[in-house]
Amino acid sequence: MLPLARPALLLIALITPLLASASTLSQQQVSARIQQNLENHLYQLPPRVQGHYGIRLYRMTGDDKYANSALVDLYAVTTSQAWNACQADAPAFIRQAAQLAISKLGNGPRAKARKKALKSFPDFLFYADKLLRPASRMNELGVTGPCHHKLIRILKQQDLRPALTDKTMIRAWAAQLANYVYWAKQIGVGDYRDAYKKAFLATYPESKDGKLSQAQFRNKIYGMTHFIFAASGYYQQPVSAAEFGWILDYFNRHIDKIIADGTPDIIAEVGISFLLTDQADHSVVQKTKSAVMAAFDPKENIIPSPKGNPSLTLGEHRNVLALMLLNWPEKLHQGPLLAKLKVTRKHLPAMVNAKKIDDTSAK
Template structure:
């Protein structure tokens, strides 16, 4: 089986040599190409495209891909890409966490983070939503994001105690349960909820779940515009993904039956009114909860395979753009959907992998609980 996979991958690598230079980073819209490819052929095409061009992508994107591939395959080679991510975030955590007690730092950095949201319609809505919570972006999208990632790799980062103290003193519940906030970015908020619990600074789950359901009652679905419907479904998938610690282990479906039943009952609208990213996540939600035989999965796979463009060797954006740096998320999700493993892999715990252990940043320390973790 391994030799067969190698043979298939090699054939796609040879094919890619004639295609990638002109299409891998094309930003213009392209006309969709129909095909009759199998799920495995689509998987191999996307994988070859991404891995051939991986080092041309930003470190954040390299890390995102490598982490997910490690959790799908357990292959140590993907730990090296994850190390790039750790090196980047450890340095950033050092800057943010170690300056939290500096007068004016939280206020000034929070404003910088808010300004990064941009100026489009969605960005404007998000800026309006966070206006009552001026420090929220720093607490959530910086401190919680970096701390949780370092934790997932089996470490604590620089100035950990100061960061934890700061986050414990910051009550995030008003922001997390604000309807305007939920309507602006539901999926991100449930990520923050789980990250806060993961690093031990607050348990906001029940409050957020209640606020989410109150914001998006099913009885109001007919009134939702496409943008808000996408936000609702995207948020629902992230309840499940966050509970899996982002594809590290299966999730008990009991707590999330309300979500799975909703997806099953509304799959036709989901396929029509949302994007390939969200549609794929709906399919993965069934796989990660042990419901791979649900008819929704087959419908989603059919849709995702049809969305693949063999000339581009990727699934382009909803606007038809083929750009790997922004499309990696959509395409690695498709890979996961089309080749879901029997076993998921935790980590990678970089201190327990020989190829990464000697290159760890000095800014992090292995967690005590990692001392007994098995090497991969």
């Protein structure tokens, strides 16, 4: 056989790494390639997506190089809170802002279901998404934002229980409602946890799983993972396996169906649920890792959407979850507490104030 010419050898050397299938890569290689891809393009992503990534990598690593991604998001969140919270006692503004939020939900099947559910609770998105969401984010980052006391007072006056426990609402967005429930507790404006759990179980009894569509089964699993995620402060501390045994036992019983019918996002979240309860050696964790790695596209260095879209903006959530599942740390980290970290404390938005937090570990 004649020896290959040098150009041919060079071409083979260049394309061989691209031809590697996901099955030939280790979980460390997959997670490293996802991480490198996201971080190479991080500045191109929207502020909220940058923040989502940076906050999670900080909580995984404690490395303050990720704090500025959270700071970028904080500027956007501060502007949003200034606009909404400072006008939150004006009924006409509330109605207008709520309707605008509803109009931005989109036109897909899930958006239509959410719009239909919200007809019974037309102002809910204002209080939950325009007030609770930014206030909880600032709380996690160790600051309070504009019109904070007004925001707290108004949220305490609202009874969000009817919307949070409505079966139509739960069927439309179970995970996001779990977020709202735990955010309300987090910032001290209401404890809806028991009521939401009771309503969730009534909406999705295991005995009726066979009647669920694939979309509704996914919504159920996605909602269940968010009980655990929210209770952990979104990966800031482990949670009790005993407290969430009803969820973990369910996942264990139905892991094969979850992998068959779930998306990579949902499958990764199920695995992370066990990691957050200190069960890294559970068989479910390995099964979810295998499924997530099988979804990795070595040419794009990303896990694309179920339809094959490799967009980083749309896929950051899916891929940071995969990264976390495949490279879970021994220790989780609080924050980032931006008012305490040296790299960010001099660069905070003028409209925020540092919270008093007993944390001597901030750098």
